Amino acid sequence: MTALLDAATRAGRLRPVERTAYLVGVLLVLSGAVHFGIFLADGGPWEGPVSWRKPTTFGLSFGLTLITITWVTGYSVLSPRARSWLLGVFTADCVLEVAGITVQAWRRLPSHFNTETPLSRVIAMALALGGAVLVVVLAAFAVTALRGRLRAPADLRLALRAGWALLLLALATGIAMVAKGSILFRTASPQIAYETAGSLKPVHGVALHAILALPLLSVTLRAAGWPEARRHRAVTLATCLYILATSVAALISVT
Template sequence: MRPVERACYATGLALMVSGIFHLGVFAVDGGPWDGPVSWRKPTTFGVSFGLTLITVTWVASYLALRPRLRTVLLTALAVDSVLEVTGVTLQAWRGVPSHINRETPFDSTVSTLLAAGGGVLVLVLTTLAVQAFGRGSAQQRPSMRLALRAGFAAMLVALASGAAMIARGVATEKAGDRQLAYHVVGFLKPLHGVCLHGVLVLPALAWLLSRTDWPECRRTRAVTAGICCYALAVLGAGALSLAG
């Protein structure tokens, strides 16, 4: 295991522990679970960012990346994940919204940094997706290569839906209705959540199948079936999102 991978795994685990800790805070302190100010946000952001960092670090090990590029991408992802979770957690403890919040100069700075962090995520994960669809995964077995490409395709949909949510929230806030902005900013959350973790589910399926004595052609068919099932889940999440 490369040093950067060990650091990313440790960081991802720490973020997940942070999310679980704040679930305990919610159990003790109470308050609303939904809404722009709740313990849900540091809980879900901590667990989701931690799991995503661990997942991407793992699947990137299947890509033929140059050592320096791998280090830069994973380091940027780890640092950005920590900053995103820290910003959301800080605002939760302050009792104010973390996103599209321009109430004070400090809140505006946090909101801007979180939005910029989203841009870093898009850049890093898109670069890895390009590697997966290019020659970066050419040395893998067909079943794993297919799973990697489908997983990163789902990740790109997650990034697009996340950007769409932020854009809609910002546009609504600039139109002068801040409360409505907090309400509509999460309109694609089901789609975003399902797509975000396809890059874990599908490669994990391929990895499990590689431990069987099935021939590679059968493993590839099984992965294809898994991708079709996951695509149905994505379509269902998209329909749920659009239905409100």
């Protein structure tokens, strides 16, 4: 995380929306860490629709993703106004998603698909709407990076494009899990939906953070003084290994 903040600072003075996004990202990570501490102290199940796992993993994952997206979108050729709007919406959406999950965890109630009470219904609908907004924003960033020019050396361009492509896969698996859970909730039972909707979590989790791991490897090797050709070979190998790991996670998810 420190490496990302240092890289952003060296790239130039941060805009207000970037400073806000980085700060919110750090706070979300801290929220996840605090809830992990609560889990260690309080105990209870780690898995299941009602557990401290969800505010822990959502806080850590959304916080890291927000910090990462703020950093890597700086390499895309995108108008400052458009990027600021998209980052602002994404930041607010990350807060909405983590807040909804966290509130339901403290209420000891399931967060997704739960419409049993008026408040739970509002939270579930907000999470669904926030998920849709998240997909649109991240897809817009990804398409811009994959189809447009990137202000980066060849090894970092490879890392960024591979990371964005795998992020699109993560979004697709997330949509599939929500759709599966919604269908099972209506046609089978809430219990079956809670138990089986997250079957793609392994591939979703692995693919989601390629956008952090691969570019971070590139900038770390550059900081270590590696020449571009050597960095490119290393990033190519890392990309192949990451795709292999994602494929293994996919096999685990479907078996």
